[in-house]
Amino acid sequence: MAQARAATIEDVAREAGVSRAAVSKVIRNAYGVSPAMRERVNAAIEVLDYRPRIAARTMRGSSFTLGIELPHIGNPFFAKIIAGATAALQGTDYQLIIAPADTDGEEGVRAIGALADRQVDGIVAISPLVSPEWLERLATRVPVVMLGRHDHAHSYDTVTGDDVEGTRLVMEHLFELGHRRIVHLTRSEEVTRASSGNPHAIRLARYRAHMQEAGFARHIRVVRTGMTEESARLDTLALLDQELPTAIFVGNDELALGTLRAVAEHGLSPAEVSVVGYDDIDIASHPAISLTSVNQAGEAMGERAIRLLLERIQGRTEPTNFSVEPSLKVRGSTRPAPTEPTP
Amino acid sequence: MAQARAATIEDVAREAGVSRAAVSKVIRNAYGVSPAMRERVNAAIEVLDYRPRIAARTMRGSSFTLGIELPHIGNPFFAKIIAGATAALQGTDYQLIIAPADTDGEEGVRAIGALADRQVDGIVAISPLVSPEWLERLATRVPVVMLGRHDHAHSYDTVTGDDVEGTRLVMEHLFELGHRRIVHLTRSEEVTRASSGNPHAIRLARYRAHMQEAGFARHIRVVRTGMTEESARLDTLALLDQELPTAIFVGNDELALGTLRAVAEHGLSPAEVSVVGYDDIDIASHPAISLTSVNQAGEAMGERAIRLLLERIQGRTEPTNFSVEPSLKVRGSTRPAPTEPTP
DNA sequence: TTGAAAGCGCTAACAA
DNA sequence: TTGTTAGCGCTTTCAA
Numbered sequence: 001m002a003q004a005r006a007a008t009i010e011d012v013a014r015e016a017g018v019s020r021a022a023v024s025k026v027i028r029n030a031y032g033v034s035p036a037m038r039e040r041v042n043a044a045i046e047v048l049d050y051r052p053r054i055a056a057r058t059m060r061g062s063s064f065t066l067g068i069e070l071p072h073i074g075n076p077f078f079a080k081i082i083a084g085a086t087a088a089l090q091g092t093d094y095q096l097i098i099a100p101a102d103t104d105g106e107e108g109v110r111a112i113g114a115l116a117d118r119q120v121d122g123i124v125a126i127s128p129l130v131s132p133e134w135l136e137r138l139a140t141r142v143p144v145v146m147l148g149r150h151d152h153a154h155s156y157d158t159v160t161g162d163d164v165e166g167t168r169l170v171m172e173h174l175f176e177l178g179h180r181r182i183v184h185l186t187r188s189e190e191v192t193r194a195s196s197g198n199p200h201a202i203r204l205a206r207y208r209a210h211m212q213e214a215g216f217a218r219h220i221r222v223v224r225t226g227m228t229e230e231s232a233r234l235d236t237l238a239l240l241d242q243e244l245p246t247a248i249f250v251g252n253d254e255l256a257l258g259t260l261r262a263v264a265e266h267g268l269s270p271a272e273v274s275v276v277g278y279d280d281i282d283i284a285s286h287p288a289i290s291l292t293s294v295n296q297a298g299e300a301m302g303e304r305a306i307r308l309l310l311e312r313i314q315g316r317t318e319p320t321n322f323s324v325e326p327s328l329k330v331r332g333s334t335r336p337a338p339t340e341p342t343p
Numbered sequence: 344m345a346q347a348r349a350a351t352i353e354d355v356a357r358e359a360g361v362s363r364a365a366v367s368k369v370i371r372n373a374y375g376v377s378p379a380m381r382e383r384v385n386a387a388i389e390v391l392d393y394r395p396r397i398a399a400r401t402m403r404g405s406s407f408t409l410g411i412e413l414p415h416i417g418n419p420f421f422a423k424i425i426a427g428a429t430a431a432l433q434g435t436d437y438q439l440i441i442a443p444a445d446t447d448g449e450e451g452v453r454a455i456g457a458l459a460d461r462q463v464d465g466i467v468a469i470s471p472l473v474s475p476e477w478l479e480r481l482a483t484r485v486p487v488v489m490l491g492r493h494d495h496a497h498s499y500d501t502v503t504g505d506d507v508e509g510t511r512l513v514m515e516h517l518f519e520l521g522h523r524r525i526v527h528l529t530r531s532e533e534v535t536r537a538s539s540g541n542p543h544a545i546r547l548a549r550y551r552a553h554m555q556e557a558g559f560a561r562h563i564r565v566v567r568t569g570m571t572e573e574s575a576r577l578d579t580l581a582l583l584d585q586e587l588p589t590a591i592f593v594g595n596d597e598l599a600l601g602t603l604r605a606v607a608e609h610g611l612s613p614a615e616v617s618v619v620g621y622d623d624i625d626i627a628s629h630p631a632i633s634l635t636s637v638n639q640a641g642e643a644m645g646e647r648a649i650r651l652l653l654e655r656i657q658g659r660t661e662p663t664n665f666s667v668e669p670s671l672k673v674r675g676s677t678r679p680a681p682t683e684p685t686p
Numbered sequence: 687t688t689g690a691a692a693g694c695g696c697t698a699a700c701a702a
Numbered sequence: 703t704t705g706t707t708a709g710c711g712c713t714t715t716c717a718a
Contacts, residue, residue: 006484008710020690021714022688025688037687053402055462055710056712060714073426074426074625083417096443098440118397118408229625261629264630282572283626288632289629362705365704365705367697380704399696401710402695402697403696403709404698
């Protein structure tokens with residue numbers, strides 16, 4: 001099983017009887033190679049089954065690799081983003097790699113750093129908790145596009161949903177159905193406090209504002225939970241054990257699935273407690289789930305993020321902020337508010 | 344915005360007044376460095392905000408990167424595998440990167456190749472259609488663990504579920520409920536024909552065998568579909584428009600969700616058509632979905648795959664095949680077969 | 687159009 | 703314990 005060393009550019013050059021530089025030009029489709037030389041080199045590449053080492057290329061320039069950092073791979077919304085990103089990369093020389101982080105904070109920074117250490121040619125990240133300063137510094141070294149951050153940065157781009165509009169759609173829908181006692185289930189304070197104005201922070205702030213403006217300030221109630229469906233289930237269960245709201249506006253669909261679970265376990269129906277999510281993940285439209293949710297075109301976001309990255313690699317330097325239009329998908333999980341028992 | 348060049352090991356050495364080799368030793372925690380030297384070097388690293396370039400390290404040895412290739416990122420079962428893999432990597436120096444492929448065939452090979460070109464220290468892949476020969480060749484260059492392949496290879500390891508047992512659990516469950524007209528909805532012939540004995544091929548073969556042995560050979564009916572929930576929905580719809588089975592055994596949960604959708608759209612209830620999936624993705628246990636499914640411990644598979652990879656990196660060469668025990672999760676989507684109308 | 691040669695940042699002998 | 707040095711496999715001037 002004596003494994004022959006994999007062929008290098010040197011081997012190809014020798015086999016073809018040309019210089020390394022010539023081979024390099026051929027594999028990069030560079031100028032200044034005669035058809036004859038191209039042919040000989042390609043033949044040698046074929047014979048030796050040669051593949052350029054990316055690491056060696058990276059040392060001299062680009063790695064032909066784009067990295068995307070994802071907190072919590074389990075969220076189906078992120079899968080949409082990846083699908084869009086992959087599509088945008090079709091036909092280019094770039095390979096997409098995903099660095100999973102499994103949490104918003106420290107881990108996200110670690111994963112982004114790992115991508116940077118690998119000298120990817122560009123980074124897409126979903127990391128609401130990283131400081132803008134840290135990102136600005138990073139972005140001076142490598143093109144960066146942040147997803148879901150509403151900050152206007154100097155040196156990186158952003159792709160966001162319009163969370164102000166999305167929340168408006170949700171709240172007006174619930175108000176029209178007659179709901180007043182609307183609870184907002186969202187992530188930890190650490191998340192919603194983040195200076196960057198991340199999606200959860202904005203949804204929370206707008207929830208408060210709408211409740212206030214509608215004259216339901218006394219019904220404002222914010223409940224905190226973690227990042228997973230299971231934590232949402234548990235916190236919803238606890239919530240329902242106390243006073244019963246007529247509707248729950250949940251920070252995203254993944255959490256909303258946990259809320260729906262809890263509502264069912266509690267023996268309640270959508271007629272008694274309405275639930276609204278955010279993201280419109282695929283399962284939300286399943287007839288058995290039928291979750292009202294805000295669609296924000298994850299594929300488009302992923303695709304746009306990649307395009308912005310490629311533009312920056314091409315040399316653009318002015319920061320760009322792209323926002324996708326949200327739309328409300330009304331489904332069975334929201335019903336008219338039950339009429340209040342007359343006191 | 345004149346961006347200073349990022350610090351190299353050379354800069355650190357100069358700052359600390361030592362040699363590059365000394366710095367190298369410190370950052371690798373190698374033997375033979377005095378506490379004093381370690382301290383000075385670490386101080387310099389801090390000051391310069393130095394981070395070693397992985398590409399340069401890669402050229403001399405390892406990349407401290409493990410790659411996992413995934414067809415179709417949207418499948419929640421893969422998310423479990425990633426979770427297990429990430430967990431197994433905690434506390435090690437390795438970074439996990441995911442190469443998304445979005446299809447089983449060509450694209451999978453491309454993605455695995457991209458990981459190899461990046462000289463990852465090990466590769467985990469889910470790629471039922473690649474030829475064993477190709478994998479054997481790959482595996483002589485880099486440690487490889489294949490998920491879901493039942494072939495016994497010389498130079499790579501495998502981690503599988505016991506699909507024979509899993510299918511037995513499904514079929515016996517359905518038989519006990521009185522089902523005879525059981526349709527099997529599975530992937531394309533290309534997939535189930537694959538020489539490697541991939542999960543779908545085995546489930547199909549065992550479905551046939553069980554039907555035969557139970558004396559229901561005349562009820563054997565295999566319907567083909569694609570890789571996505573949507574294609575399963577469409578093909579189930581077509582299926583239901585023809586003769587009505589009492590049960591549908593679907594190749595995996597993601598497809599089964601499409602089948603459930605189609606059944607609902609067709610106005611049928613679980614009492615009329617039972618549905619069984621495979622993988623036991625999280626949503627399967629949701630009360631509104633309640634999909635009977637075979638659990639095969641995705642986290643354990645991901646974790647084990649990484650462990651096997653790390654063992655190989657440590658030097659193991661004997662091939663290892665690891666199999667996880669499946670268990671049937673019986674839920675509301677399977678009910679006793681409706682009694683046949685007396686002719 | 688082609689080739690020679692320098693160098694990217696690191697690790698690993700080997701010497702001191 | 704510390705430093706010197708020779709590469710790893712590419713790309714990229716710069717000459718020829």
